Amino acid sequence: MILAEHLHKRYASVHAVNDVTLEARPGEIFGLLGPNGAGKSTTIRMINNIIAPDSGTISYSGRPFSDQIRTRIGYLPEERGLYQKARILETIVYFAMLHGLSERDARTRAAGWLRRFDLAGSERRRVEELSKGNQQKIQIVIALIHDPEYVILDEPASGLDPVNQEILREIVEGLRSDGKTILYSTHQMELAERICNRIALINRGRLVLGGTVDQVRDEHGANSVLVEFQGDGSFLRSLPMVTAADIDSNYAELTLLPGASLNDLLPHLADRIQVSKIERVRPSLKSIFIETVARRGDGSREDLTSSMEARS
């Protein structure tokens, strides 16, 4: 279990992390969500002991950070790179040895991981010969090869193709079944909704939402509407009873004002778009995210939606 309590970190003029408390439990995937610059990576770096919090405490299964704990953390940073001139196997073995594996053990395990990621046979190739996606697989191997108890993944899927995203998801879910504690930071709300047990949403350094995915969706479930349609749905956002909207080309998730009903909405739709389906739903994490962040006045809703779509 990773328990971080009341973390604070200030840089010159920014309160980057403001009283963040979170608890990632063994056998769970804990989703750390938030827009760009919200303080996710700073929080993760504090949990990793790379930077020290100004105040607050972090414990690992009840104990403070120590050199022993360090070897039991597997970390995939968001800003990540490898030695371009070095060979693939020796790079993996180097980082594995830094995490306390013996050289022989590291070699055996590396072979298994490379097979799993379809990179067997490239042990002697140089890192620079690999595509960006394949380099990222090597980084994932480096984060996991020492069988860490605490797995911290910062945007692990960005840059991977769908096939490898699927492999990654299987691996992460496998780690969960093995009872590991997994902290998973991401912008991909659909993925978070699918795999995370519990989530925390950080915005402008503050924790704004938290709990199990079901709890969060139930709490915000009062007034969400799913509309499937044909035509230009961009006007939906500006309807008077709509407080937040996530609009795709033929799909929209709308959050209505408290008390507003489907009947209030229908007349506005009929003459502008061809509606094929409309239903009341529990909101998706993505729309909760947009609504919550927008309500807190972090830029316009459009900015947020587009920045999220660009990332996911």
Next chain:
Amino acid sequence: MNRNRIWSIARWEYFQKVRSKGFIISLVLTPLIVVASSVLPMLLADQGPDATLTVGVIDHASVGFLALRDKIAGTERLPDGEPTYLLANYMANGESPDSAAARADRDVLSEKIEGVVVITDSAGVPRATYRSANPSNFRVISSFEKALSSLVVERRLAEAGIDTALYNRISADVDITPVKLSKRGEETTAGFIGTFFSAYAGCFLLMFLVLTTGQSLVRSLVEEKSNRIMELLVGSCTPQELMWGKLIGLSGLGFTQLVVWVVLGLGALIAFAMPPGMEASLMGIYAALPLMMIYIVLGYIFYAAVFIGVGALVTNEQEAQVATSVLVMLLAVPIFFAMGVVQYPDATYVRVLSYIPLFTPSLMMMRAVTKMPAPWEIASTMVLMVAATSFVVWAAGRIFRTAILLYGKRPGFGEIVRWLRAG
């Protein structure tokens, strides 16, 4: 700090660099450049002309063309026995002095002759000018100076009625052989050139060791920052471990270079007979060797730590270039003093400069081969050097710890001072 991790890092740094093309090239190229730039000019300057040169003579002072020709022919010979100079008399056919001079100048310019010696009379004393396209050839000038002086002396002896043989018996050339005394009572003859060379050797060695490894260190730090490898590294080890690993790996690299260069150097000296003076200078180095080794090691660690501190602050390739070249210039400063140090190793300014840690190793090495400094000076500079090195390693650690995670923005001086103060 975890020793296994430091060892892993040191091994990684060492093998990644030792196998890089840049390192292998510099390993071989550097000694070649050093030899080419320091030894070759010396050897080439010692070399006389390799073919007979024709030199014109215009004699206004009645020194006598034939006498001069015989004198030159008697003393100057090429290694194969051919005469070094062929003299051409431009006054032979009763030409006017002006037209002879003009003809000689034309011949010089059309490269028929190497130059022309014009001898004039200045109140009974002959004076000569040497006109040539290349008047800086001091070999030709000194040959003619010697011959002319000797002719003038002979003429004056004859005028004074003194027998030349008697004069030769009376006059004496005294050569002084330098003998170096040291406390241990050994005597080694070392000429100026030899001492100068050996004083240089230590400084050059240190400079090139620091230069090559320092550069590769800074470059790898820039790579780790710009490729964002740093984030992965500091997730796996502490900054202190990373710094010590790099320092140790780097020292291994320096040691490899040292061994290879010394072996190459000794091999070359054995393969090609030692040039004159070299043997004596080597003796000078042997005597001071233990001391030089200590200063090289201290100086190397000192500078390596400086490079680590500076390298951690650098964020791109251009800054790295500027930073390394400034540091290298600092290293080269003592070499400018070499000439002075070899002549007056006890001069006050030399002793004072010896206490500036940047210069201590180089200056003390030069002094050790020239004239062993007093024990208290050796002891005090070493204590100072150990203290300075410890301080620089400590400061580099402080800077390293914070700076390696800064991307893009270079910190100001005030900020760096704050890091040093922070606990």
